[in-house]
Amino acid sequence: MIKTPSASALPLWKDILPSKLRTLQRALFAAGALTLTHGAVAGISVLQPPKVIDGNKPFVLTLMVSEDEHASQAYALPDDLVIAASADMTPPVQVHLRRDGAGPGQFTLQRGEFRKVTYSAELPRYLRGVIRIETVGVDASPVLVAVVRAKPGQEQVADASVAAAATSVEGGAATPSASAITPGASSSPIGIAPAAADLINTPRLSFNEPMYFAAGNSGGNRNAKFQLSFKFRIFQPDDMRSRGLIDNLYFGYTQFSLWDLQSPSSPFRDTNYRPSLYYYLPDVGIHNSVLSRVSIASGLEHESNGRDGPQSRGLNIFFVQPTLTFGNLNDYQFRISPKIYTYLGPLSDNPDIGQYRGHTDLKLAFGKPDGVEFSTTLRKGTRSNTGSADSMLSYPLARLIPGTAGYLMASYFYGYGESLLTYNQKSTPQFRIGYSLSR
Numbered sequence: 001m002i003k004t005p006s007a008s009a010l011p012l013w014k015d016i017l018p019s020k021l022r023t024l025q026r027a028l029f030a031a032g033a034l035t036l037t038h039g040a041v042a043g044i045s046v047l048q049p050p051k052v053i054d055g056n057k058p059f060v061l062t063l064m065v066s067e068d069e070h071a072s073q074a075y076a077l078p079d080d081l082v083i084a085a086s087a088d089m090t091p092p093v094q095v096h097l098r099r100d101g102a103g104p105g106q107f108t109l110q111r112g113e114f115r116k117v118t119y120s121a122e123l124p125r126y127l128r129g130v131i132r133i134e135t136v137g138v139d140a141s142p143v144l145v146a147v148v149r150a151k152p153g154q155e156q157v158a159d160a161s162v163a164a165a166a167t168s169v170e171g172g173a174a175t176p177s178a179s180a181i182t183p184g185a186s187s188s189p190i191g192i193a194p195a196a197a198d199l200i201n202t203p204r205l206s207f208n209e210p211m212y213f214a215a216g217n218s219g220g221n222r223n224a225k226f227q228l229s230f231k232f233r234i235f236q237p238d239d240m241r242s243r244g245l246i247d248n249l250y251f252g253y254t255q256f257s258l259w260d261l262q263s264p265s266s267p268f269r270d271t272n273y274r275p276s277l278y279y280y281l282p283d284v285g286i287h288n289s290v291l292s293r294v295s296i297a298s299g300l301e302h303e304s305n306g307r308d309g310p311q312s313r314g315l316n317i318f319f320v321q322p323t324l325t326f327g328n329l330n331d332y333q334f335r336i337s338p339k340i341y342t343y344l345g346p347l348s349d350n351p352d353i354g355q356y357r358g359h360t361d362l363k364l365a366f367g368k369p370d371g372v373e374f375s376t377t378l379r380k381g382t383r384s385n386t387g388s389a390d391s392m393l394s395y396p397l398a399r400l401i402p403g404t405a406g407y408l409m410a411s412y413f414y415g416y417g418e419s420l421l422t423y424n425q426k427s428t429p430q431f432r433i434g435y436s437l438s439r
Contacts, residue, residue: 043067044075046140047116049133055149055238058120061097061133066114076106081119082136087127087147088204088236094136097121123147128236129204149238202282204233207438208252210392214411214434215261221428222262223269225411225418229254229438231280245279252276252301258419270419276301278319292333293325301341305420312349313420317341330369337363355383356416356424370396373439381416388415394439409436 047062061083067073079099086092097119099105109115123131127147134142208231215224230253237247254274260267278299286294298321304314319341327333339361347353358381367373376391394407413430417423 043069044138046135046138046143048143049145052146052148055123055125055127055147059095059097059123059133059145060100060118060120061135063117063119063138064114065109065117067109067111069111071111072108074106074108075115077117079105081138084134084136085123085127085131087131088129090127092132092134093124093127095121095123125149128238129240146240148240151239202233204236206231209254210436210439212392212409212411212434212436212439214409214432214436216430216432218430218432219428220262221430223430224259224261224434225257225432226259226434227254227256243281248279248281250276250278250280250299252278256419270305270421272303272305272420274301274303290326291324292327292329293323295323295325297321297323300344303420307421311421313423314349315347315353316344318344332366332368335363335365337365339363350420350423353423354381356381356386358382358387367394370399375439379415386416388413388417390418392436392439394436397435405437407436407439409434409439 043066045064045066047064049059049061053059061081063077063081065075065077077099081097081099083095083097084092085095098121100118100120107115128149130144130146132142132144207229209227209229211227211229213224213226216222231250232252234249234251235246237244239247242248252275254276255271256274257271258269260269276299278297278301280295280297282295284294284296298319300316300318302314302316305312307313319339321337321339323335323337325333325335341359341361343354343359358379360380362378363375364378365373365375367375372393372395374391374393376389378387378389380387390411390413392409392411394409397404397406397408400408410431410433412432413427416426418427418430
């Protein structure tokens with residue numbers, strides 16, 4: 001570690017220090033090195049920036065320099081600070097932040113004093129959504145910020161967390177505040193969960209419907225079923241709060257298979273492929289003391305089993321699916337999610353599917369985010385005594401085995417058409433147990 005002299009020794013240092021060593025010292029400062037005297041541990045930390053920042057303004061990062069160990073300590077801070085910034089599915093890029101304010105980069109603190117030094121720079125325009133910021137040359141944990149870039153004429157940001165950060169060098173000793181600040185005092189009585197409240201932190205690639213594998217042996221029928229499901233946000237907008245059609249357009253894909261474990265060679269009975277293109281808004285902004293969230297999804301969906309001949313099945317639908325959440329998002333909650341759809345185009349492979357499946361899937365769920373949850377999807381065909389119930393009971397595996405992920409699950413299916421191939425056949429009730437990545 002290079003030691004810098006105290007302020008009183010600087011004239012003598014300049015007379016003795018060779019010119020090449022002075023050049024090396026300037027280079028280290030420009031690279032973002034933080035140096036101090038007497039070999040002491042520097043009391044330098046990075047302050048957490050606001051959770052949501054205005055991308056149309058320079059990004060501001062604040063270093064807190066404090067002295068608690070020595071009676072007097074000199075510090076030398078660089079003019080440039082380098083950070084590595086990366087967004088979802090975007091490689092990191094180095095950004096050079098310039099020190100703000102007219103104050104000196106070298107200063108001395110007495111015991112109990114502190115000084116805030118801010119650095120700022122424009123972030124690259126292609127960085128959108130949630131951005132990971134990691135300082136280069138400063139031993140500090142990386143931070144996540146959500147970048148919002150409002151369109152011209154909409155610069156005013158409603159969220160108070162996008163308040164402009166201070167851009168001057170300030171210092172002094174800690175003094176009591178004139179008024180007490182109580183964190184959490186202004187939170188919603190519903191109890192917004194931190195991960196759920198900040199919906200702009202939703203990753204670009206995420207789960208869509210539950211992903212699971214389950215097996216069972218009901219009525220002498222040993223079989224398994226599994227499902228893969230994900231969604232991908234096609235376009236990442238400048239302003240993550242946008243409700244525009246293109247800005248919230250998703251491609252979804254779900255694949256469901258029934259696996260016969262009893263027959264020779266264990267063949268797959270049926271596999272259903274379900275791609276979709278739809279508009280999805282995770283929070284429309286409607287809530288009160290009872291209703292904590294409303295989301296909406298609407299678009300086109302295709303479903304087929306990829307077979308030909310008499311076993312071929314296929315359909316296309318247009319659907320609208322609101323989801324209403326009641327209760328505490330941190331605790332027990334109840335969700336109602338009706339998926340209302342109409343069939344599009346010819347149904348030559350399965351012309352009477354509406355008589356067995358109907359035109360609405362009603363999903364009900366009750367549970368706790370970090371605890372047990374029961375969910376069921378109900379269908380009612382237009383023909384009497386047709387329809388189905390597909391239920392799942394799940395519990396976080398990490399509560400049983402720390403360090404794991406996903407959920408232990410038990411499922412029960414009763415009714416018509418567990419797969420598309422048997423849409424007009426009533427199955428023997430099936431009970432299975434297994435593992436789910438999402439629910």
